[in-house]
Amino acid sequence: MPRREVGRSGGGSAGRGLGGEYRRFAVSSRFERWVVPCRGAAELFGQTAAMRTVGVEEELLLVDVHTGRPRSVASQVIATTDGDSMHGAGEGGVEAELQRYMVETQSSVASELAEVGEELRKWRRVVASAAREAGAGVAAIGTAPVAGTGLISPAPRYQRMAERFGPTAQEVLTCGCHVHVSVESDQEGIGAIDRIRVWLPVILAMSANSPFCDGRDTGYASYRSQLWMRWPSAGPTDTFGTPDAYHDLVHSMVESGVLLDDGMIYFDARLSRHYPTVEIRVADVCVDVEDTLLVAALCRALVETTAAEAARGDPVPQLPTSLLRLAAWRAGHDGVGGVLVDPVSGRPRPWIEVIRDLVIYVHDSLEGSGDLERVEVGIDRLTRVGTGATGQRRTFAKTGQLLDVVVEAIRRTTGR
Numbered sequence: 001m002p003r004r005e006v007g008r009s010g011g012g013s014a015g016r017g018l019g020g021e022y023r024r025f026a027v028s029s030r031f032e033r034w035v036v037p038c039r040g041a042a043e044l045f046g047q048t049a050a051m052r053t054v055g056v057e058e059e060l061l062l063v064d065v066h067t068g069r070p071r072s073v074a075s076q077v078i079a080t081t082d083g084d085s086m087h088g089a090g091e092g093g094v095e096a097e098l099q100r101y102m103v104e105t106q107s108s109v110a111s112e113l114a115e116v117g118e119e120l121r122k123w124r125r126v127v128a129s130a131a132r133e134a135g136a137g138v139a140a141i142g143t144a145p146v147a148g149t150g151l152i153s154p155a156p157r158y159q160r161m162a163e164r165f166g167p168t169a170q171e172v173l174t175c176g177c178h179v180h181v182s183v184e185s186d187q188e189g190i191g192a193i194d195r196i197r198v199w200l201p202v203i204l205a206m207s208a209n210s211p212f213c214d215g216r217d218t219g220y221a222s223y224r225s226q227l228w229m230r231w232p233s234a235g236p237t238d239t240f241g242t243p244d245a246y247h248d249l250v251h252s253m254v255e256s257g258v259l260l261d262d263g264m265i266y267f268d269a270r271l272s273r274h275y276p277t278v279e280i281r282v283a284d285v286c287v288d289v290e291d292t293l294l295v296a297a298l299c300r301a302l303v304e305t306t307a308a309e310a311a312r313g314d315p316v317p318q319l320p321t322s323l324l325r326l327a328a329w330r331a332g333h334d335g336v337g338g339v340l341v342d343p344v345s346g347r348p349r350p351w352i353e354v355i356r357d358l359v360i361y362v363h364d365s366l367e368g369s370g371d372l373e374r375v376e377v378g379i380d381r382l383t384r385v386g387t388g389a390t391g392q393r394r395t396f397a398k399t400g401q402l403l404d405v406v407v408e409a410i411r412r413t414t415g416r
Helices: 029-035 039-044 074-081 113-133 156-165 167-171 186-207 223-228 243-255 289-312 321-334 351-361 363-369 372-385 388-399 402-413
Strands: 014-017 020-023 054-063 093-096 102-106 137-139 176-182 269-271 277-284 339-341 348-350
Touching: 054 113, 054 289, 054 402, 074 093, 074 102, 074 113, 093 113, 102 113, 113 137, 113 289, 113 402, 137 402, 156 167, 176 289, 186 243, 186 269, 186 277, 186 289, 186 321, 186 339, 186 351, 223 277, 223 321, 277 289, 289 363, 289 372, 321 339, 339 351, 348 351, 351 363, 351 372, 363 372, 388 402
Parallel strands: none
Antiparallel strands: 014 020, 054 102, 054 137, 054 176, 093 102, 176 277, 269 277, 339 348
């Protein structure tokens, strides 16, 4: 999402709203699209509570179509896409990332996932067109199958990150997918974050799209998830209990002097710094937008289901964070097709059984948002053809050429 600096409750610019505690945000028509669905306000005025809105960010890799290597053309791509209105791609945008080989696209906000999907496809086409003008291609792929040289974007913050974290900043070239789901307050957000944490490895497994990295098959379905854990703040978290506990931890982490700022809070799920949302950051970028929407549908259903549990005072699942790290490792290694760690028992089970349990758990929320059929079709597709990682390995098995893996990802990214 395009960044806007905001204050927080308890941080000097707090306020009380119709739904309870909230953070102050810069007012814009786009922000209002986040705010409208808040249940407290809707119910206070006697309206039917609307669906939670969703926004999606996708990180895309820029590559040389002749060699498969990453191409450092992000600045040219962004300059070409700056006039997003002329492309008719919606209210989202394109931004630079840490490395010059990648860009991030952001959808605008919608309650209907079909609208989100349409916009993601448009932005992919816009970026692909701009990349062609710069002599490159664009691939929705979690890691670079062919090695690059780790060129850091020129923004001062990114240069400071490179100076402090050295090879980590140079070598962690990864592309993820971040799903924002609207919440009414920090309190509701923390209630959801504390409860969804046990299911996030399942989301990772379903999105896995990074088996190849730097010229080799890593043995993982999502090697991106392994690389990402090199950042000191990345991964699953303990439960927080209250917004104050969450913000106190974030403050302490920044004050430790290790992180540059709170933008480096790389939790698997966090309160957005700029929007009234829970931001779920565990997924690989998916090569197929339909898989992205499957992830988004399940993320929204998880937030809806767990927010309702929190409102009822239901207990928080107490799976230890150390075990969650193991569950994330297993999900990143096996993806779909192997086993996953059961979020209740902590024991290994066939992946499809765990995913079916997730669908049962969020069934009512999926039905209420109209996403149940989309999820059922998406899981059937995963069962038949696998994830992006499966597709990459299938291509490599046919030709033995990583360039063909990259070229096929370019083709699938824009649906050609």
